[in-house]
Amino acid sequence: MPFSSLPATIGEALAERGYAAPTDVQAAIISQETEGRDLLVSAQTGSGKTVAFGLAMASDVLNGQERLPYAVEPLALIVAPTRELAMQVQRELSWLYAKAGGRVASCVGGMNIRQEQRALQSGAHIVVGTPGRLRDHIERGSLATGSIKVVVLDEADEMLDMGFREEIEEILDVTPPERRTLLFSATLPRPIAHLAKTYQRDALRIQTVASGQAHADIDYRAIAVPPSAIENAVVNVLRFYEADGAMVFCATRENVRRLAASLTERGFSAVALSGELSQNERNHALQALRDRRARVCVATDVAARGIDLPNLGLVVHAELPIDAETLQHRSGRTGRAGRKGTCIMVVPYQRRRRAEGLLRAANVKAQWVDAPSAEDIRARDQERLLETIVPGEVADEDLAIGRTLLERHSAEEIAAALVRAHRRELPEPEELLGSGPDDRGQRPDGKRDGFEDVVWFRMSIGRNDRADARWILPLICRRGHITKNEVGAIRIGDRETMFQIPRAMADRFAQAVRKTATEDDDVRIEHSAEGPPPMRGGGGRRPNGPPPEKRYAPKPYHRGKKPGPKAGSGPGRRG
Structure with missing residues (x-):
């Protein structure tokens, strides 16, 4: 029997749940060498780690007994970063310890604290909670910690990222020093290493996923689109993949609210998750996803932490994550417990370098593909329809x-x-x-009306950066607050791109470029006094007339340095 080393009541509960064999992290944790030791564990999200630490602390909680007596004080304490994760852990441990008579109580922010106090007074063998609420109960005297034998810190890296260091240290400081400490963290940055060194004794390091193999069950893809087409690209991605469950990540609450409303208006069954929702609203949204009344969840990073949704086959980054760890945490919502998943990163053209840097830092290889077109989606719909409509048993x-x-x-x-x-x-x-095709109204002689007198501008990208007129044109329009009909010839070189703006609007265009420039932009736009070199055959020559005055040129932009203050400038808007 794979779980023969465990107490009989725990083994029976696993068998009823259909656990035929332990996952990698579960097998590592119930091995003989872990008995009684502190553990520092890194495991892939969705690998069964909740059941794993439930098994790891069984010997401490049961202490050789098959059934537990009334709990005068808690024996085990699990600390989780979010309400959703804490409630999920409570559900998992409740069935795992049910046959042993174990009672599991939860203490999480946003819930009725008096009900939690009554549950603690009624006797709980295991307590699961968020850092702030657990510290609150300790300070009120409703949570006794003198009998704690084991403390589990679940997703410790996320708790530190969320600013819970002080609460975690206070909780650990009031538990018995001889307790076991099991620390679970997807990554091991310096703060986690310091926490382990301070509060663990000779911890055994367990790593069940080799470096570079995290999220191996996720198919990563990236698509580059004009900034103005991001929402439409998200719509087409959702339609093309038609996953049973999808999660779309945005950077702010406002963007979550706007995108969720837009998807609902288009006919998607979508819900929003952000920090401004009450606990009841969050529970309602999550329940809609679990019972399939909703198939798309639009969320911020903080709101989605610790959420485990069944059949979540697709993750969409509608806005780029702030760092590689956030990319991994977002993507880890899919591809869980051996199931396959797809992760799509929607990238504004001018932030492609930033996206490539994030993927490298996360040690993720993504395939760059075109955004699904309407024709692609209709073809996929036809395939799905032919697969779905199959004659079967029919009523009279x-x-x-x-x-x-x-x-x-x-x-x-x-x-x-x-x-x-x-x-x-x-x-x-x-x-x-x-x-689509360029419909900017070219004359039969190859020239365009209104472009007899132009000013040349330069962009810091070229063929070496995969520059293409299809996305350069929308980028120019967004940065310069003009329409595509107000952009003249575009000349793409190896390292830079030149384009024309009518002289009458060049000054206004240059001012708009200065206002929309941000430190995050990988593409800088500036005036070019020279214009492009002549094209072969005489095409592309600089128009007649003296070079434009220097007043059209924005101040130099040096990569990695913040531009100096400019008159009339304002904060840039993140793509």
Whole structure:
């Protein structure tokens, strides 16, 4: 028996739940060498680590008994970063210790604290909670820590990232020094190493995922789109993959609210998760996802921490994560417990270098692909429809209606009506900006009206950076607050790109470029007094007339340094 070393009641609970064999992290934790030792564990998200630490502390909680007596004081304490994760841990440990008579109480922010106090007074063998609420109960005297035998810090790196260091240290300081400390952390930055050194004794290091193999069950893809087409790209990604469950990440609460409302308006069953929601609203949203009433969750990073949703097959980064660790935590919502998942990063064209840097830092290899087009989505819809509609057992009354329909209409007409009814339930795909032909009104002689007198500008990207007119044009329009019909010729070189702006609006364009410049932009735009070199065959020569005055040139932008203050400038908007 794979779980034969465990107490009988724990083994029976695992068998009832269908656990035939332990996962890698569970097998490592119940090995003989871990008995009685402090543990420092790194394991892939969704690898069964909650059950793993439930098994690890069984010997401390049961102490050789098959059933637990009434709990005068808690024997085990689990600290988790978020309410959702704490409630999830409580559910897992409740069934794991049910046959042993174990009682598991939760103490999390946003819930009724008096009900929690009554649950603690009624006797709880195991207490699960968030750092702030646990410290609150300790200070009120409702949570006794004198009998604690084992403390588990779940997702310790996230708790430190969220600023809970002080609360964690206070909790550990009031527990018995001879307790076991099990520290679970996906990564081991310096603060985690310091915490382990301070509060653990000769901890055994367990790492069940080799470096560079984290999230091996996730298919990473990145798509580059014009900044103005990000929302439409998210729509097409959701429609193309049609996952049973999808999570879309945004950087701010406002963007979560806006995108969730936009998706709902388009016909998606979507819910929003952000820090401004009450606990009841969060519970309602999560329950809608679990019972399939909603299939898309739009969330901020903080709101999504610790959430484990079944059948979550797709993660979409609608806005870039702030760092590699956030990228890993976001992506880890899918591809859990051996299931396959897909992760899509939607990248504004001018932030492609930033995205590539994040992927390198996270040791993730992503395939750069085109955003799904409306034609791609309709083709995929057809494939799914042909796979879905399969004749099976049919009720007599349905057969009777079918015969009546055949008497009135041809088989082709009935089948077409079925397809139409199926498509009517699907949100319409979007046409993405920059994917269509250039319709900027070129004259038959190859010249364009209004571009007889122009000013040349330079961009710090070229063919070596995969520059392409399809996305350079929308970028110029966004940065300069102009339309595509106000951009003249575009000349893409190896290391830079030149483009024309009518002289009459060059000053206004340069001012807009200065205002929209941010430190995060990988592309800088500045005036070019020289213009591009002549093209072969005489094309692309600089227009007649003296070079434009220097007043059109924005101040130099040096990569990695903040530009000096500029008159009329304002904060840039993140792409």
